[in-house]
Ligand code: FES
């Protein structure tokens with residue numbers, strides 16, 4: 001096995017084929033990072049609190065500086081839509097936007113939230129007011145299509161997939177199927193088999209004006 | 210007025226909450242004044258607990274209580290038989306509960322003001338163990354001279370033995386022109402539901418102990434909890450919040466009893482969330498099974514005899530091993546008519562993680578054996594494997610191994626034909642080569658196709674008196690304005706709540722949106738039975754239909770509000786005869802056939818499934834989209850079981866205890882194309898035109914023998 005893989009690797013390099021099958025421009029789930037660290041000086045916790053913006057609202061946390069961002073959101077912010085499935089970056093159920101980038105919040109230390117702009121699944125529906133004729137409460141197209149195309153079963157993984165899907169559409173308005181797949185390689189689902197999830201994200205891209 | 214509600218793919222009634230993050234799972238619940246619990250696991254496969262010292266833990270900051278075996282009123286539990294200690298340790302109310310029998314046995318619990326404090330105190334508990342040699346191989350463990358793991362449960366580690374004696378296999382083999390004799394081994398599989406175990410327990414206004422946690426059968430959970438706490442059942446209340454997947458793995462209890470114990474003693478809310486590691490070592494798995502088979506057929510392609518020996522690793526405790534292996538027994542001859550059958554099925558106690566219910570419930574392992582035998586026989590006979598299956602497929606009136614016919618309608622022939630035709634079985638025969646070259650080298654990739662068929666029980670079977678309760682309330686004046694449907698059946702993700710809403714709407718001729726659901730609360734609702742054994746669409750469907758019809762009759766008689774409760778009793782079944790297996794074990798079966806096209810890299814061993822066609826008979830599909838979702842999900846789970854997942858242990862300890870080591874399929878590990886063919890052969894007993902099952906039973910192991918090397 002090792003012999004086969006090594007030989008294949010070396011042969012591919014010799015023949016200049018080592019890039020074959022790699023995406024030229026991989027999906028990064030980053031719509032242009034807005035991180036601005038000026039004025040975010042290192043602080044002494046817990047003497048000074050974590051001040052952050054979540055879903056457009058200001059939060060001040062005096063506890064939880066030694067938690068992960070995921071636990072900060074869930075336990076201090078009471079935002080339980082973001083889920084913990086593994087706590088080691090495998091399942092993607094904890095995906096949130098941190099300064100414009102989709103991250104697995106179980107791998108981010110809570111203090112990184114200081115001065116940052118965070119969006120969780122609870123804040124997604126409000127992000128697209130321009131799409132909403134009646135104003136309030138309109139779901140994000142990715143959320144709508146997940147419902148419409150039966151992409152939800154137990155639902156525990158779904159907030160993570162919704163966040164990855166939504167960020168993908170910000171990064172690329174018209175992704176190919178391959179790009180949709182790239183966007184959700186970091187998300188595990190044990191129920192659906194993924195087919196309907198891919199379909200829902202594609203449909204969300206198509207439905208955008 | 211509505212169009213028909215059933216037969217349409219109404220969006221899931223719970224989807225909105227799940228996409229917005231509003232839906233609460235057990236780990237999301239909080240109460241003021243809530244305490245946190247952590248559990249000390251044994252982390253060793255076999256030992257006697259000599260002493261548990263908790264003083265240092267008790268003195269640790271924030272700690273409110275530490276409980277050990279001594280504190281459990283009745284230190285035993287189990288869904289089928291109470292053979293598992295709640296906590297292992299000396300001084301308990303029951304003998305032999307000081308023995309640790311697998312790594313996930315629980316020793317003590319710490320309750321503290323915060324999770325961090327509970328965790329810190331856990332490390333201060335001192336336990337003296339006397340390690341015992343672990344029994345890890347079921348074949349060794351079943352020998353008469355093996356040390357007994359449950360000295361109070363009979364004189365051997367064989368916890369289950371089923372026999373089938375039909376006809377005379379010796380005479381059968383004498384008629385055979387070809388005989389195939391093989392041994393197969395199927396591995397453990399981890400459920401890996403995305404939501405690890407969690408729960409919140411507290412006392413309600415009536416002083417009952419409430420446990421909010423994910424499970425599969427509210428009333429069975431309640432019974433086990435009440436038994437261990439020494440309380441009457443009415444004093445315990447089980448509520449299911451949203452459930453983050455189950456697949457059989459939540460049939461047995463995990464955190465519920467100790468949570469209830471702490472809430473009862475402390476009179477404060479107590480919460481626990483298991484980490485992924487705790488979940489993986491702490492709950493049961495799909496049984497690893499050793500299957501030996503000898504099957505014979507005539508040159509005309511008729512199977513004449515089958516002799517099977519099946520040894521299932523039950524692990525430390527019974528869980529549902531008796532039921533799971535019962536189902537293996539019945540399905541071990543495949544969906545075929547075989548006149549002479551001799552089968553012995555054993556379930557064995559070992560020091561491995563317990564074997565538990567897992568999608569397919571013992572059928573996948575047995576069918577993997579049966580279908581592998583079918584392929585090998587067909588090959589020996591020089592016959593097309595699909596034709597060979599059709600020649601032997603069960604027909605209405607044919608007897609199963611248990612000596613009685615399967616209840617009508619037997620639709621395996623329809624499923625096989627549908628899978629064959631939709632897959633274009635004949636046409637794909639020639640497609641053997643993938644591409645001929647990769648760069649400068651000839652390709653090592655070959656292509657093949659495979660076929661398998663299967664069947665599985667619907668319902669708990671073997672004489673269990675199966676019932677299911679529902680209640681319907683109708684409000685309004687002239688027109689029906691509001692319908693409230695009460696049902697405790699667990700929606701584990703399969704979509705039960707949507708399906709029963711559709712059924713109520715259909716009977717009452719109202720839009721689905723008019724139906725409000727009250728779900729899964731043992732204090733206000735009757736027994737729904739288990740969300741397992743593929744039974745709920747059938748059982749709940751009949752219950753909801755009954756309640757809705759009676760409520761409607763009252764409504765028409767001008768009762769306001771019109772309220773009716775209804776309990777549906779399934780058609781009776783009988784247990785297997787001890788010596789021959791003779792029985793009418795099930796009131797219904799589900800049938801399926803699948804075809805697959807696969808590429809195998811013969812150098813690197815990589816398997817790529819290009820296409821799977823699955824033809825599933827569901828009776829009448831209440832919600833076709835949900836059925837397709839079940840089929841797709843089941844296929845990917847089965848695919849993981851066959852080619853990717855590997856549960857590794859070393860000396861009884863779990864090595865693959867994280868999602869980074871126990872790998873389940875990602876988007877890039879799944880079959881490239883799944884065609885779901887929904888076959889609808891209505892069942893006269895099924896509710897509303899014959900619904901059979903919502904959760905497709907997919908014999909997972911079947912995927913493997915599809916990999917026929919050309
Ligand atoms: S919880 Fe963060 S990736 Fe699984």
Ligand code: FES
Nearest residue numbers: 154155189190191
């Ligand atoms: S819907 Fe259950 S894990 Fe994805």
